[in-house]
Amino acid sequence: MTATDTNTDTERTDASTAKTTDALSAEATEVADATTPDASADAAPDGGTTDASDAADPEAVAAGTPPSDTSGRQSPAVAATGPGTDTLLQTDGLTKRFGGFTAIDDVDFDVEAGELRCLIGPNGAGKSTLLKLITGRHDATSGAIYYDGADITDRRPHERVDLGIGMKFQVPSVFDELTAYENMRLSVQRTHADADLDEAIRDALERIDLAERATTPAGELSHGQQGRLEIGMAAALEPDLLLDEPVAGLSVEERNEVADLVTELNGDGIAFIVIEHDIDFVANIADEVTVLHGGEVFREGSIEAIRDDDEVRRIYLGGE
Amino acid sequence: MGLGDTFDRLRRPFEGPNTLGNSRAFWVGFLVVLAGLVGYPIGFGSYAASSAALYLLYAILALSLTVIWGYTGILSFGQVVFFGVAGYSFALISMNLESALATTLALPVAVGLATLAALVLGYFMFYGEVRDVYVTILTLVVALVLNTFMAQTAGSEWTVGSVALGGFNGIPAIPSLTFGVGEAAVTLDGSAFYWFTLAALVASYLGLRALVNGRFGYTMVATREDEDRTEMLGYDVRRVKLLVFALGGALAGLSGVLYATWGNYISPSVFGITFASIPVVWVAVGGRRSLLGAIVATVVIEWFRQQLSATGSQYALIIVGVVLLAAILFVPEGVVPRLDAALTDVRDRFATNADTPEGTPE
Numbered sequence: 001m002t003a004t005d006t007n008t009d010t011e012r013t014d015a016s017t018a019k020t021t022d023a024l025s026a027e028a029t030e031v032a033d034a035t036t037p038d039a040s041a042d043a044a045p046d047g048g049t050t051d052a053s054d055a056a057d058p059e060a061v062a063a064g065t066p067p068s069d070t071s072g073r074q075s076p077a078v079a080a081t082g083p084g085t086d087t088l089l090q091t092d093g094l095t096k097r098f099g100g101f102t103a104i105d106d107v108d109f110d111v112e113a114g115e116l117r118c119l120i121g122p123n124g125a126g127k128s129t130l131l132k133l134i135t136g137r138h139d140a141t142s143g144a145i146y147y148d149g150a151d152i153t154d155r156r157p158h159e160r161v162d163l164g165i166g167m168k169f170q171v172p173s174v175f176d177e178l179t180a181y182e183n184m185r186l187s188v189q190r191t192h193a194d195a196d197l198d199e200a201i202r203d204a205l206e207r208i209d210l211a212e213r214a215t216t217p218a219g220e221l222s223h224g225q226q227g228r229l230e231i232g233m234a235a236a237l238e239p240d241l242l243l244d245e246p247v248a249g250l251s252v253e254e255r256n257e258v259a260d261l262v263t264e265l266n267g268d269g270i271a272f273i274v275i276e277h278d279i280d281f282v283a284n285i286a287d288e289v290t291v292l293h294g295g296e297v298f299r300e301g302s303i304e305a306i307r308d309d310d311e312v313r314r315i316y317l318g319g320e
Numbered sequence: 321m322g323l324g325d326t327f328d329r330l331r332r333p334f335e336g337p338n339t340l341g342n343s344r345a346f347w348v349g350f351l352v353v354l355a356g357l358v359g360y361p362i363g364f365g366s367y368a369a370s371s372a373a374l375y376l377l378y379a380i381l382a383l384s385l386t387v388i389w390g391y392t393g394i395l396s397f398g399q400v401v402f403f404g405v406a407g408y409s410f411a412l413i414s415m416n417l418e419s420a421l422a423t424t425l426a427l428p429v430a431v432g433l434a435t436l437a438a439l440v441l442g443y444f445m446f447y448g449e450v451r452d453v454y455v456t457i458l459t460l461v462v463a464l465v466l467n468t469f470m471a472q473t474a475g476s477e478w479t480v481g482s483v484a485l486g487g488f489n490g491i492p493a494i495p496s497l498t499f500g501v502g503e504a505a506v507t508l509d510g511s512a513f514y515w516f517t518l519a520a521l522v523a524s525y526l527g528l529r530a531l532v533n534g535r536f537g538y539t540m541v542a543t544r545e546d547e548d549r550t551e552m553l554g555y556d557v558r559r560v561k562l563l564v565f566a567l568g569g570a571l572a573g574l575s576g577v578l579y580a581t582w583g584n585y586i587s588p589s590v591f592g593i594t595f596a597s598i599p600v601v602w603v604a605v606g607g608r609r610s611l612l613g614a615i616v617a618t619v620v621i622e623w624f625r626q627q628l629s630a631t632g633s634q635y636a637l638i639i640v641g642v643v644l645l646a647a648i649l650f651v652p653e654g655v656v657p658r659l660d661a662a663l664t665d666v667r668d669r670f671a672t673n674a675d676t677p678e679g680t681p682e
Contacts, residue, residue, distance in 0.1 A: 135552065137548065156551075156556065157548075157551045157552060158551045158552075158554050158555055158556045158557070159556075161551075161552060161553065161554035162554050166552075167552045169549075169552075173546060173549045175541075175542060175545045175546060175549065176545075177545060178337075178541065178542075178545070179337070182337060182538065185538055186538055186539070186542050186550075186553055187553055189535050189538065190553065190554050190555075194535070233553065237553065237554060
């Protein structure tokens with residue numbers, strides 16, 4: 001338990017450092033983006049000997065991925081997302097086909113620790129499919145997903161959650177029949193012993209401003225409250241990366257509440273991948289934007305650059 | 321006051337939102353009923369106790385389905401498989417070895433084999449991503465296959481050790497439940513068997529109450545509500561379902577051993593479609609999300625069925641079917657949860673009425 005805690009703390013620190021670096025120099029990200037796994041292995045040969053690696057190693061070992069292969073070279077997962085890199089998640093040539101339809105086509109995508117990345121694109125661009133591939137809800141047809149030094153391509157969804165990938169769903173999928181307290185319990189009991197459970201649940205509910213509604217069945221909460229509960233439950237698992245599909249049909253006010261919560265958690269060092277449709281909204285929260293179109297990465301860059309891009313405007317507005 | 325506090329502390333582990341009866345009044349009622357049940361053989365004699373023991377052992381079978389279906393959302397028609405496997409195992413072990421010690425050990429071994437059977441079947445189903453109605457069909461098919469298979473074991477080639485499987489006629493002269501070694505062994509018959517069964521039922525009931533209100537119980541309920549969501553909270557739902565299925569197998573197995581020793585007899589009809597359906601009726605009528613409901617419904621329905629059969633009525637099963645339909649149509653959540661809700665309603669109304677005159681003047 002202590003080892004895990006320390007580990008999480010270290011990663012949090014890494015994450016905030018990464019965030020600062022990222023804010024200072026956009027080029028650094030560009031370079032990291034362009035780097036292939038093998039090239040970055042060469043760029044960071046000392047990755048295995050830094051202090052950060054000591055913190056991250058147990059996790060990589062627990063995840064069953066050796067830090068390096070037999071020839072002494074690093075595995076692609078460690079090279080891409082292991083200690084010594086700022087990259088938390090990387091997809092390498094990720095492809096998903098449903099029968100003859102290619103939903104995600106050879107996508108190389110990566111996210112830094114502590115970053116808040118928005119994923120935009122027209123309907124059918126593959127945004128949800130990409131998130132489902134990352135959470136393990138869908139199996140990849142080909143390609144690989146690396147996360148925090150481990151190859152998670154074939155991992156079960158719950159194993160990915162244990163590694164620190166959380167998911168918040170588009171439709172609030174809190175357990176309707178259970179109370180807010182019981183919902184939160186399901187999440188909090190993963191990280192707390194029985195003795196501290198009650199207090200931790202109440203704290204977590206307090207944090208999302210739902211302490212007063214603890215005994216209300218989640219199905220009877222307002223849409224916005226369900227959205228907050230959903231994020232609160234995901235955050236209670238203490239993830240390093242949260243995938244966020246926005247809650248559909250929220251009022252402006254409710255959306256702002258959710259956005260505040262996302263920004264706050266991101267400030268605590270949790271990296272986010274947020275699917276969003278409203279580009280003004282994106283401008284308020286995101287560092288970096290990835291535009292998906294037809295299952296491929298269409299553009300990637302700062303919100304200003306994306307907003308001024310005529311091609312992006314064209315695919316969004318369709319025939320107009 | 322001290323006594324009341326101790327009482328409250330004792331009942332706490334068995335209470336929570338996942339069970340009915342989380343009040344001092346409930347537990348007082350529980351103890352009164354329990355005292356009545358313990359005294360039953362004294363008042364009505366050994367023969368009546370022996371008949372009643374059948375209902376109690378069936379209630380353990382009902383509990384096995386309640387945890388699997390009511391709490392975890394897996395409708396299994398296969399509880400009778402583990403019931404029968406344990407019953408047959410007990411017969412084969414105790415009759416082949418013919419000693420008090422072997423009969424004593426046959427109980428845990430038979431329950432263990434039933435659990436193992438549940439683990440194997442559950443592994444292939446849940447790790448093979450078989451879900452929903454397919455689990456129901458698969459478990460029913462396993463029961464029917466065993467029914468057909470055991471029914472054709474009449475020939476002399478179908479003997480295990482010295483015991484003939486007996487085909488459709490089954491295995492007679494199974495020893496009664498025995499504990500001990502050699503001369504010091506105690507055989508449980510009549511009232512003693514009734515008390516043992518009652519103790520096993522009460523232990524199962526209390527154990528399950530503690531389980532469903534604990535950490536794992538919440539995981540079971542979450543799995544029932546939404547498997548994908550539960551998985552995204554980091555729970556391995558395949559493992560959760562397998563463990564619950566194994567637990568259900570163990571309870572059904574215990575029930576099966578008690579059944580085989582109760583009538584000293586077991587036959588392939590335990591795997592038949594009639595017997596496979598009846599646990600579903602008990603649990604659906606009593607309330608599938610209520611452990612208490614399953615027990616009450618089992619005892620009442622089986623008592624009723626026995627009375628009808630005893631008076632020579634051939635309509636017992638038809639009436640049970642009508643009861644099931646009526647329950648599904650009019651009380652889909654089950655009779656016992658409905659009664660509990662009605663009681664709470666009445667109590668609340670009384671409480672408000674009593675409060676109003678003494679409450680705030682406005």
